[in-house]
Amino acid sequence: MKLQVAIDLLTTEDALELAGKVAEYVDIIELGTPLIKAAGLSVVTAIKEAHPDKIVFADMKTMDAGELEADIAFKAGADLMTVLGTADDSTIAGAVKAAKAHNKGVVVDLIGVADKVTRAKEVRALGAKFVEMHAGLDEQAKPGFDLKGLLSAGAEARVPFSVAGGVKVATIGDVQKAGAEVAVAGGAIYSAADPALAAKELRDAIA
Ligand SMILES: O=C(CO)[C@H](O)[C@H](O)COP(=O)(O)O
Numbered sequence: 001m002k003l004q005v006a007i008d009l010l011t012t013e014d015a016l017e018l019a020g021k022v023a024e025y026v027d028i029i030e031l032g033t034p035l036i037k038a039a040g041l042s043v044v045t046a047i048k049e050a051h052p053d054k055i056v057f058a059d060m061k062t063m064d065a066g067e068l069e070a071d072i073a074f075k076a077g078a079d080l081m082t083v084l085g086t087a088d089d090s091t092i093a094g095a096v097k098a099a100k101a102h103n104k105g106v107v108v109d110l111i112g113v114a115d116k117v118t119r120a121k122e123v124r125a126l127g128a129k130f131v132e133m134h135a136g137l138d139e140q141a142k143p144g145f146d147l148k149g150l151l152s153a154g155a156e157a158r159v160p161f162s163v164a165g166g167v168k169v170a171t172i173g174d175v176q177k178a179g180a181e182v183a184v185a186g187g188a189i190y191s192a193a194d195p196a197l198a199a200k201e202l203r204d205a206i207a
Helices: 012-025 033-039 042-050 066-076 089-102 116-125 148-157 169-177 195-206
Strands: 002-007 028-031 055-062 080-084 105-109 130-134 161-164 182-185
Touching: 002 012, 002 055, 002 161, 002 195, 012 028, 012 033, 012 042, 012 195, 028 042, 033 042, 033 055, 042 055, 042 066, 055 066, 055 105, 066 080, 066 089, 080 089, 089 105, 105 116, 116 130, 116 148, 130 148, 130 182, 148 161, 169 182, 169 195, 182 195
Parallel strands: 002 028, 002 182, 028 055, 055 080, 080 105, 105 130, 130 161, 161 182
Antiparallel strands: none
């Protein structure tokens, strides 16, 4: 299973600093949606230039204009970009078209999708490289939240999937056991007192 760090900071400088600390422990470096909105797609270019050996993931959360938004993300240096599962099929197909033209990949983020199993199968058929079983920061903050629903949806869908939703050392083993291709960790790394140690501990937990 691959480990993806989600960088939900707000400046290119901070993103480069964090990526420099944790890159050796992760396979995929994600530039979070708030970061891309605050800093622009130049942050994707900066990270790809600093870490050409890593898979760079632009969390665009595209909802419309799929081909156009995917094209600009891939031109900026992204290897993977996200489209929302709630988008129209034509938006997802457009992003997949751009991915094929660049030899890159589209990840469909199932945040906010009620029936994640059905949608996962549909978007995989449209050409998604994998789906993200995702509970966002706001959903995670609700009382009683846990990862169980995401993990069972991933296992049931039988398509390649990642899991994002506050993954931490205590839960990353469950993500691996559910059969995920990628575990995503944001806050568990960037909010840690020692992000490099936090990333190493996550890596060690799935080694
Ligand atoms: O895309 C996101 C929020 O929409 C986050 O990057 C993703 O949820 C991973 O961060 P965390 O591990 O803190 O949940």
